[in-house]
Amino acid sequence: MTASVSAPMASAADQQYVTAKTSVWWDIENCQVPDNRDPDTIAQNISSALVKMNYCGPVSISAYGDTNRIPASVQHALSSTGIALNHVPAGIKDASDKKILVDMLFWAVDNPAPSNYLLISGDRDFSNALHQLRMRRYNILLAQPHEASAPLVAAAKSVWLWTSLVAGGPPLPSGESLLRTGDFATFNPENEPVQASRPMGNTNTGRVGDTKFKGKHVNKPTNQPSISRAESTPVGNGNNSRRSFRNQHPLPSRPYHFPMQPNFPQDNFLPHNSHNHGFRPMPPKPTGLDYPMYPEPTGWD
DSSP states (O other), X not given: OEEEEEOOOOOOOOGXXXXXXXXXXXXXXXXXXXXXXXXXXXXXXXXXXXXXXXXXXOEEEEEEEOXXXXXXXXXXXXXXXXXXXXXXXXXXXXXXXXXXHHHHHHHHHHSOSSOEEEEEOOOGXXXXXXXXXXXXXXXXXXXXXXXXXXXXXXXXXXXXXXXXXXXXXXXXXXXXXXXXXXXXXXXXXXXXXOOOOOOSSSOOOSOTTOOSOOSOOOOOOTTSOOOOTTOOSOSSOHHHHHHHHHHHSOOOOOOTTOOOXXXXXXXXXXXXXXXXXXXXXXXXXXXXXXXXXXXXXXXXX
């Protein structure tokens, strides 16, 4: 599918680019030689189209592709009219595009701005390089096939259809270009998910480790008591509070017949570091025999 969008309006060359060099980079696999066009006239027609837009400087044309797929008569006609053919074997993905990009950048090193670039292609692989060159004061021109990438068209000052340029015609007069709809990234706010407010309580619907509340603020009911985090005293009766605290945090149990461990001579006991699992015998009472202290039974007569 294609879409018709406004491209930069075609206009004559600025004064600094009128006599500047123009390098033409032709992706011959993307824009092939038309069957109804004499290949002997292609170079002359491209130069004529540039002169009509007031680009009167020297012109160099380089074509890239698998020359084995081009008839020998076409190759001879192109070479004899000053077009440099660069053979790029088929079978390697984007091999021609990469070769063109490398040669374009090397040409910029030898030819500082202001200069003109005319790219004959519709691939978006060139868009980044063209935008970079444009920011360095190079004038960007484009000849596209029936469809072209939107970022690629946006970088060009003037845009031709390949069928028009090869015939020596003018750029698109209305500034419109046929673009691939796949190059557009649309944004519709109505299709975006809306983040709902997080309910109050212990429900955790956020990410793991996300301790920051990101939902919408919800006002608490007016009848809900407000308790400060800094308060440490529970609400209610003091006895009930202590009883509740003991139920929640019971004290460790210990033998009621051995409430305290008095200090006695070391020779009457096992050593402190003995492996007795924390049990130590009771010392003999001075009043007589040692009886365990059990609670007195009740209910016996």
